[in-house]
Amino acid sequence: MSAIAENEVLQALRAVNDPGRGGDIVSLDMVRGLQVKGGRVLFSLEVDPARGPALEPLRQAAERAVAALPGVTEVTAVLTAEKKVPAAAKMDPHGMAKNPPLQLPIRYVIAVASGKGGVGKSTVALNLAAALARAGKKTGLLDADIYGPSVPRLTGIGMKKPQLKDDKLVPLEAHGLKVMSIGFMVEDEAPLVWRGPMVQTALYQMLRDVAWGTPKDPLDFLIVDMPPGTGDAQLTLAQKVPLAGAVIVSTPQDLALADARKGIEMFRKVHVPILGLIENMSTYICSHCGHEEHIFGHGGAKAEAEKQGVPFLGEIPLDIAIRTSSDAGQPVSDKFEKLYDGFAKSIISSL
Numbered sequence: 343m344s345a346i347a348e349n350e351v352l353q354a355l356r357a358v359n360d361p362g363r364g365g366d367i368v369s370l371d372m373v374r375g376l377q378v379k380g381g382r383v384l385f386s387l388e389v390d391p392a393r394g395p396a397l398e399p400l401r402q403a404a405e406r407a408v409a410a411l412p413g414v415t416e417v418t419a420v421l422t423a424e425k426k427v428p429a430a431a432k433m434d435p436h437g438m439a440k441n442p443p444l445q446l447p448i449r450y451v452i453a454v455a456s457g458k459g460g461v462g463k464s465t466v467a468l469n470l471a472a473a474l475a476r477a478g479k480k481t482g483l484l485d486a487d488i489y490g491p492s493v494p495r496l497t498g499i500g501m502k503k504p505q506l507k508d509d510k511l512v513p514l515e516a517h518g519l520k521v522m523s524i525g526f527m528v529e530d531e532a533p534l535v536w537r538g539p540m541v542q543t544a545l546y547q548m549l550r551d552v553a554w555g556t557p558k559d560p561l562d563f564l565i566v567d568m569p570p571g572t573g574d575a576q577l578t579l580a581q582k583v584p585l586a587g588a589v590i591v592s593t594p595q596d597l598a599l600a601d602a603r604k605g606i607e608m609f610r611k612v613h614v615p616i617l618g619l620i621e622n623m624s625t626y627i628c629s630h631c632g633h634e635e636h637i638f639g640h641g642g643a644k645a646e647a648e649k650q651g652v653p654f655l656g657e658i659p660l661d662i663a664i665r666t667s668s669d670a671g672q673p674v675s676d677k678f679e680k681l682y683d684g685f686a687k688s689i690i691s692s693l
Contacts, residue, residue: 381415457601491525498671624657
């Protein structure tokens with residue numbers, strides 16, 4: 343099967359007209375961020391924020407036009423908008439106003455966040471969600487790390503594409519969890535070169551357009567694996583979803599703790615409770631001789647939690663069993679289940 347060329351995709355999109363502007367979406371310069379990898383096509387449509395809610399049929403028509411091309415196996419189109427400067431920037435500096443706050447069929451939405459990358463946040467998010475499921479709670483896991491989604495591999499789901507039913511994406515399932523990630527929509531190793539508004543829109547759609555539950559049968563918990571830092575995704579989630587709280591993950595290292603402080607302060611500024619701080623990679627015990635070594639320091643997160651006046655949930659060691667479980671697409675083995683069950687129990691009792 344021959345590869346799809348970008349000009350073929352653009353030619354197909356020229357057949358899609360924006361009725362409100364009287365032209366095709368390519369000539370009107372609405373098509374942005376086009377990526378073609380094999381049979382997978384990804385792009386956004388830049389629209390006027392005021393028209394955004396009414397242009398879902400246009401987005402669907404664009405997807406259908408590209409899906410009709412020979413060799414196309416998957417198509418993902420998102421609506422995005424950029425505010426004009428300076429007036430709109432003064433009213434809406436983060437580009438959030440185009441989408442209203444969401445009322446989701448979920449009792450508690452919890453963000454798992456970190457100030458910096460590489461502290462094991464995604465592994466903690468998966469295992470915390472799995473622990474809540476073991477506690478009998480209907481639980482979902484949303485991978486909000488648009489630029490570096492790792493949940494497809496951590497859950498063992500891989501690159502399966504969710505199905506569409508009644509205009510909603512049906513989340514994939516693994517380990518008793520409902521799971522959604524932008525990683526299911528794009529090529530495994532394809533980077534997403536997206537601007538902030540596109541990230542915001544993608545996250546918003548993964549919350550709004552996914553069948554997480556129903557008003558009569560809601561999820562108990564949605565664990566959101568946040569990207570590191572304090573950027574667009576964090577602000578979108580805090581402003582558009584009633585967050586029950588945030589769990590901050592850090593290593594004991596001073597550098598990581600400094601960034602964790604920024605994360606705590608960011609959530610406080612948007613009035614999101616801090617449910618607890620977890621110290622990951624807390625200590626290493628040699629599997630051969632039993633020698634314990636504090637590679638990244640030890641106790642820093644507990645001391646920081648006390649200083650900040652937030653709960654300290656506990657310590658997770660640096661252990662090869664956690665790494666092998668993650669690489670195998672599985673939650674932690676029995677060796678660490680009780681640890682995560684304790685985290686889940688603490689969170690449940692605090693809500």
